[in-house]
Amino acid sequence: MVQCITLSGKDYVVMERKEYERIMAETKADLPALPEPDAEGLTPAVDYGRVLLARKIIRRREVLGWTQTELAKRARIRVETLNRVERGRVNPDESTMRKLVRAMEKGEAAVRTKGR
Secondary structure, eight states: OEEEEEETTEEEEEEOHHHHHHHHHHHHHTSOOOOOOOTTSOOOHHHHHHHHHHHHHHHHHHHHTOOHHHHHHHHTSOHHHHHHHHTTSSOOOHHHHHHHHHHHHHHHHHHHHHHO
16 A cells, blocks of 8 residues: 655655565665675775766666667667666766766656656
C-alpha cells in the first residue's frame, strides 16, 4: 500500500518497508559500489568521484529510458567508453563529458516539451 501525504507544505510518499527495501535493492543493484574506506577510515577521493559521476550518468540515462547503446549513439561516443565510465573505471575527458551532457540535456528537453 502506498499513501501520499503533505506535511508543512511538502509532499511525501508512505509505503510498506518491504516495498521500500525492494525498490532500494533494485536501484542499488544497477549502480557501481562506492569504494570502501581504507584501514585508516579514508576513502580514495578520485575513485569515489568516479563512482559518483558514474551513478549520476546512469540515473539520468535510466530516467530517459535509454540504454547505454542509445546514449553512446546520441553522444557520438563508443559504447565501450560509456560502459567504462558507468562502471566507475575511468574519468571521462572533457570532450566526452560535454558530449554526454549535451545528449542528456537534449533528451531531457525533448521529454519536457513532450509533457506540455
